[in-house]
Amino acid sequence: MSVNTFNKEINRRISEVAELGKYLWQKGWAERNAGNISVNIQEYMTDELREKLLPTATSVLPLDRAYPSLAGFFFLVTGTGKRMRDLALDPEHNSLMIRVTDAGDGYQMFSLGELVLNIHPTSELPTHLAIHEYLVLKGAKEKTVVHTHPNELISITQIRKFCNEEALNHLLWGMHPETMVIVPDGAGFLPYMLPGSQDIADATLKKFAFHKVIIWEKHGSFAIGRDVFEAFDLIDTLAKSAQIYFQCKSAGFEPEGLSQEKIAELKELSAKFLA
Numbered sequence: 001m002s003v004n005t006f007n008k009e010i011n012r013r014i015s016e017v018a019e020l021g022k023y024l025w026q027k028g029w030a031e032r033n034a035g036n037i038s039v040n041i042q043e044y045m046t047d048e049l050r051e052k053l054l055p056t057a058t059s060v061l062p063l064d065r066a067y068p069s070l071a072g073f074f075f076l077v078t079g080t081g082k083r084m085r086d087l088a089l090d091p092e093h094n095s096l097m098i099r100v101t102d103a104g105d106g107y108q109m110f111s112l113g114e115l116v117l118n119i120h121p122t123s124e125l126p127t128h129l130a131i132h133e134y135l136v137l138k139g140a141k142e143k144t145v146v147h148t149h150p151n152e153l154i155s156i157t158q159i160r161k162f163c164n165e166e167a168l169n170h171l172l173w174g175m176h177p178e179t180m181v182i183v184p185d186g187a188g189f190l191p192y193m194l195p196g197s198q199d200i201a202d203a204t205l206k207k208f209a210f211h212k213v214i215i216w217e218k219h220g221s222f223a224i225g226r227d228v229f230e231a232f233d234l235i236d237t238l239a240k241s242a243q244i245y246f247q248c249k250s251a252g253f254e255p256e257g258l259s260q261e262k263i264a265e266l267k268e269l270s271a272k273f274l275a
């Protein structure tokens, strides 16, 4: 089963994931195998394609907990240990498709390339599935989850005074007017936790009730979007603000930032812009 045997919409999502891999690598946010991406492709899965794919499925692998609302759902996910720079060039061997079992407590894998599958989903799969389940239950338009290691945002969380949502968002909104327009809900902030654990998945999920992008202390970001580019734009916009902050500091001065009044004025503008 090769990429071009899926339907047009799914092929497009595979290409978009690969293209995002390129952006993340070019940004310098994807050292070695850092970062992971998933896309809910259930809406593009036709009965015909499902019938064609199911005989090629691997045996069932267990999940740490059940995701009943995702039972039978198909996702594109990046592979564990795979590099974003390789994903960009060769999505078939660096990402895969999974289907959550009918009971919701396991998954089967499908190759995007040749039938021999030598790849497993990202180790952050619990966090991705928890977020997708939340989005499905909410009936949200967002279908993609992106995790990456943006240097600028990680650096900000090395500064204790910015390790809370209020101070962090005040800083990021204050560095550039567009940040409020693009990320009006601000970033959720999650204190450091062990990556890949169910605890970090649960804590991240709670944050997505209020934000579309979450910053993990000293680690990186998680964002959701209708497509991978929308998720990327949220992280990129916040990263730009952080970059401006550090450039001012490197030039030897404390950036002034925008006042509370100006930030409030932008919030109003953003509400109109997004309405």
Ligand SMILES: [Zn+2]
Residues within 6 Å of the ligand: 034, 035, 147, 148, 149, 195, 219, 220
């Ligand atoms: Zn990470």
